[in-house]
Amino acid sequence: MQSSDSLGNLGILVAIAGGALRGSIPYIYVSLGECLTEKSGRINLGMEGILLMGAMTAFAVSDQSGSPWLGLLAAAFVGGLFGLLLAGITELPGVNDVAAGIAMIIFGSGLAFFFGKQFVAPMAPQLPVIDFGQGIANAGVHAALRISPLFVLGIAVAFLMHFAFERTRWGLHLRAVGDAPDAARSMGIAVRRHRVVATTIGAALAGIGGSHLTLYFPGIWSEGISGGQGLMAVALVIFARWSPLRCLAASLLFGGAQALGPSLQSAGISGFYHVFNASPYLLTLVLMVLSCSRTRRLDGIPGSLARRG
Amino acid sequence: MPKPITRRAFGALCGAAPLAAAGTADPLSIGFVYNGPKNDLGYNQAHAEGKQSLKSLPWVRAFDEANVPETVAVEESMRNMVYQDHAKIVFATSYGFLDPFVLRVARECRNTQFFHCGGSYRDGGDPPNVGIYFGFIDEVEYLAGMTAGLMTRTGRMGFIAAKPIPQVLRNINSFMLGARSVNPNVTMRVVFTGDWVLPVREAEASSSLADQGVDVLTGHTGSPRVIVQVAERRGIYATGYQFNQSVLAPHGFLTGAEWAWGVVYRKYAEMVRAGKSVVDGSIPRRMTGTLKDEFCRLSPFGPAVTAEKRDAVAQAKRRLLDGSQAIYRGPLRDNTGKTVVPAGRTIGIEETALDQMNWLVEGIQGDVRS
Amino acid sequence: MTSEQNFEGVAIPVIAIGTALLLFSLFCAGVGASPGGVLASIYTAGFGSWYAWQNSLLRAAPLMLCGLATALPAQAGVITVGNEGAFVVGGLAAAAAGLATTSGPPLLCLAAMFLAGAVVGGAWIMLAAGLQYYRGVNAVISSLLLNYIGIALLLQLVEGPMRDPDSLNFPATFPLPLSHQLGRIPGTRIHYGLVFGVVACLLGWFLLERTVWGMKLKIAGGNARAAKLVGLPLGRIVLTAGFLGGACAGLAGMVEVAAIHGRASQAISAGYGYVGILVAFLSRQSPLRILVVSLILGAVLASGGSLQRTHDLPDATINVFEGLAFLSILASEALAGRLGFLTALFKPVSTEVADAKL
Structure with missing residues (x-):
């Protein structure tokens, strides 16, 4: 009984494309946030905790207030607060940002799980859908073209960030801070302020990424909701070599890779799904190995991150 | 004491x-x-x-x-x-x-x-x-599958499962057998996610299956709540598992197989006392x-299930309880064509023969290898 | 060490823990629990009796080894966070080696497991360290990725080729016979993994502080360029440090298999590796401090359950406490060299140490 609106093997591609559009959104926000943070010379390894905190906050506020947009704002705000806290701690002398990041994962997930217990509401009000596929009869294609407003916003943020890095004074200063803090300081740039601002905005973006998980797709609050995406996005930035536009592309790729396992199985290709599920991680590692070399630094790496290695 | x-x-x-x-x-x-x-x-x-x-x-x-x-x-x-x-x-x-x-x-x-x-x-x-x-929740899965078989319009169902272990395979097969008992042409696609709690991957699998034209979704994971919710959003039907998930899908929820552990725990407490x-x-x-002992039960029917269909399921439930109908009744072939229950043989759900289940019944698209 | 440093060595942790306790008390009061009662419960569940001590020590054992896994490469200048991956592949390798040698005497079998766990775990982190040194791949990121790959490998193998067909609903390898498992220290319920952990920490300290090799390693970690100028074999040092660190995590995985589960399954990935990263940083990568920090963290982990049972608090409460404690302890590092005003009123204060370290 072949249904009339099934696309056969083409359906796999549609499913992967649809999955990439849906699944890429948390990656887009977290990787852009991380990219911003790393451009300033810091690593924020705590994105996983911030993502969870954003997800829980968005769901809770949307549930209580009835407005998903308020939930989104709250997630950004809470994310920013966590970023400020992390930035504050890592600015203290002698504090390693990797350690502070791990502490942030534990603290953020702990708080999110603690307060999340009260929000098992089955469904908080969700963000609206932008339907680019109106009038298309095929259900799969139509579903793939139902786009989250956060996706559109994410693209805008990526281009804005790209523009900021390349064309604005603030962006140039930020890159100077990340590349050579001492030189930047001697040029009279407020190094510390730039790093704090970048980390805070970066974490706020991750908070928005979290809100996608609870307010759009899958649209629920569960303790397993992030499943390591916050950590993954950190790797993604390296993969994208610290360029916001490449972060966008890499996020789409990772979103697609995430949809690959389920899509292949739902189209009847099965076996080795653990390996398929690990494919984004393998892919990143292989590409990192191929694109780095001892003599040549990664293009675009902020100087203070490179020297650390 | x-x-x-x-x-x-x-x-x-x-x-x-x-x-x-x-x-x-x-x-x-x-x-x-x-x-x-x-x-x-x-x-x-x-x-x-x-x-x-x-x-x-x-x-x-x-x-x-x-x-x-x-x-x-x-x-x-x-x-x-x-x-x-x-x-x-x-x-x-x-x-x-x-x-x-x-x-x-x-x-x-x-x-x-x-x-x-x-x-x-x-x-x-x-x-x-x-x-x-x-x-043993096979009977309840069977009844839920039967409801799904009566409701599907495309004749294609989807099952999202954590791992291909016997416990899960039993639920997949009994669900399918229930569906086929009323709709012999129905097919079902199984997707294994690999672990018990992977909400994003479960949601992704649900969407993929919906894209493939599946119009009833169910699952066996730590909580198939995500599956039920995605189905609702995609405008297709869903049946639940583990817990009553009817509130999650006010339109598309059909029914579900849920556990009633309170019965068991009260029984033990009384005995020890x-x-x-x-x-x-x-x-x-x-x-x-089993169902008879109230260890498990069928979730309340959703609004989409008409009185006539509810009645058909209720009658099957009666037949399962009085023994005139059985789930694993031969001849049954698996999806590779091998006979798994020979003609004339009926395996009761409490029989240990089912503990080793490593097959998917005919009509299911999927693979039990991990 | 000057008396001032001694004073700081005591004062800073005290201030940090005090701050953490204060913040957590405020949190408890905020959510309507009695701070005094909760803190008392944490203490009782961690250190209140010999019974509680054993609970804490049991949980501290894997943390010691996992802490070393980050600390040893970090001393050589490579930050890795691949502890969980090395832990699970070490456990997996140990299970394979153990199952292959069950026909032999128990000691031989355990030795094979020990070696397999250590070597495979060691290779895992050595890979990340080597990739950084030879290919310039950031080891934080590569080892993070290796965690996911290791866990996927574990799942694929225990549900596929290595699966015991009788492990019906709980995929796992064949079990090791009880006689070939790692036993308990007589008179306690603590397994010998604790001895491994303590000995590894002491050895780690000895290597770093009392041998020429350790000195070279620390020079390499402190200033790679200078180390090269004086002709130190930097690559070999980095690889060895990575191997030794990974071997510790792999060993922790071996203990998890040989002393606790008796076989490998998905359950051996219980997150000790991730906590180990924090142990290392809270200990400032020092093996002796790792001993103490692991014990304290073990006690905190041990108390999580009693908060649920006696105070009806959610399971995440203990994570909130841990998070607050870690953040306070990390922040307290900033006080180093700044408590002078308590002993002497004026003392020059160094600034921007952080940037210099970058």
Whole structure:
């Protein structure tokens, strides 16, 4: 009984494309946030905790207030607060940002799980859908073209960030801070302020990424909701070599890779799904190995991150 | 409770003595350990609700620990429940708790009875104060599948499962057999996610299946809540599992197979209070139950299921209960064409022959290899 | 060491822990629990009795080894966070080696497991360290990725080729016979993994502080360029440090298999590796401090359950406490060299140490 609106093997591609559009959104926000943070010379390894905190906050506020947009704002705000806290701690002398990041994962997930217990509401009000596929009869294609407003916003943020890095004074200063803090300081740039601002905005973006998980797709609050995406996005930035536009592309790729396992199985290709599920991680590692070399630094790496290695 | 409780501490000798009796002021202490959070709208919540239902017994004091990993942590949690909270019964609700953790603690704490959800007990080697409880939910899955088979318009269903283990395969097959009993042409696609709690991947699989033209979704994961919710959003039907998920899909929810552990926990509490013990056999080593024993039940029907279809399902339920209808009745072939239940043979759902299930019945697209 | 440093060595942790306790008390009061009661419960569950001590020590054992896994490469200048991956592949390898040698005497079998766990775990982190040194791949990121790959490998193998067909609903390898498992220290319920952990920490300290090799390693970690100028074999040092660190995590995985589960399954990935990263940083990568920090963290982990049972608090409460404690302890590092005003009123204060370290 072949249904009339099934696309056969083409359906796999549609499913992967649809999955990439849906699944890429948390990656887009977290990787852009991380990219911003790393451009300033810091690593924020705590994105996983911030993502969870954003997800829980968005769901809770949307549930209580009835407005998903308020939930989104709250997630950004809470994310920013966590970023400020992390930035504050890592600015203290002698504090390693990797350690502070791990502490942030534990603290953020702990708080999110603690307060999340009260929000098992089955469904908080969700963000609206932008339907680019109106009038298309095929259900799969139509579903793939139902786009989250956060996706559109994410693209805008990526281009804005790209523009900021390349064309604005603030962006140039930020890159100077990340590349050579001492030189930047001697040029009279407020190094510390730039790093704090970048980390805070970066974490706020991750908070928005979290809100996608609870307010759009899958649209629920569960303790397993992030499943390591916050950590993954950190790797993604390296993969994208610290360029916001490449972060966008890499996020789409990772979103697609995430949809690959389920899509292949739902189209009847099965076996080795653990390996398929690990494919984004393998892919990143292989590409990192191929694109780095001892003599040549990664293009675009902020100087203070490179020297650390 | 009389004397044993005063000799509770490390007494390993009184394992065979009656452990407790009714009529004293001391409450009966019962501990629960869960592997995940108590509010997952799924497996753990079904057990936690069972624990909550003990509130109706004023002589019980129940306490629990959630999110306990299957390692030394669960061993220590159970020990604390025995030594610090004087638990007379410990319910270990997750599959990985039994061997070696429950067995190890039970060897030390002979005055406490440990009951583990699922698994098998080895006579001779395993400590005598361990019991196994489990339910056979195949009939309920069959009825849910039947509802799905009656409702599907495209004739294609989707099942999202964690791992291809016998427990899960039984649910997949009984669901499919129920659907095929009313709709012989129906097909079902199975997607394995690889683990029990992967909400994003489950949602992704749900969407993929919907893209493929599937119009009824169900699943067996820690909590198929995500599957039910995605189905609702995609405007297709869903059936639930583990816990009543009807609130999640006000339009598309058909029904579901849910556990009723409260029945089991109250039964055990009553038995232990009456002085019975798994050690002397007055409590059976293995307590299992089916639909008939109310270990599990069908979730309330959703609005989409018409009275006529509800009636058809209710009649099948009656036939299953009186034995005139069976789930695994030969001839049955698997999806590679091999005969798995020969003609003339019917395997009862409580038969051990099903414990090793490693096949998917004809009409299912999927693969049992991981 | 000057008396001032001694004073700081005591004062800073005290201030940090005090701050953490204060913040957590406020949190408890905020959510309607009694702070005094909760803190008392944490203490009782961690250190209140010999019974509680054993609980804490049991949980501390894997943390010691996992802490070393980050600390040893970090001393050589390579930050890795691949502890969980090395832990699971070490456990997996140990299970394979153990199952292959069950026909032999128990000691031989355990030795094979020990070696397999250590070597495979060691290779895992050495890979990340080597990739950084030879290919310039950031080791934080590559080792993070290796965690996911290791866990996927574990799942694929225990559900596929290495699966015991009788492990019906709980995929796992064949079990090791009880006689071939790692036993308990007599008179306690603590397994010998604790001895491994303590010995590894002491050895780590000895290597770093009392041998020429350790000195070279620390020079390499302190200033790679200078180390090269004086002709130190930097690559070999980095690889060895990575191997030794990974071997510790792999060993922790071996203990998890040989002493706790008796076989490998998905359950051996219980997150000790991730906590180990924090142990290393809170200990400032020093093996002796790792001993103490692991014990304290073990006690905190041990108390999580009692908060649920006696105070009816959610399971995440202990994570909130841990998070607050870690953040306070990390922040307190900033006080180093700044407590002078308590002993002497004026003392020059160094600034921007952080940037210099970058």
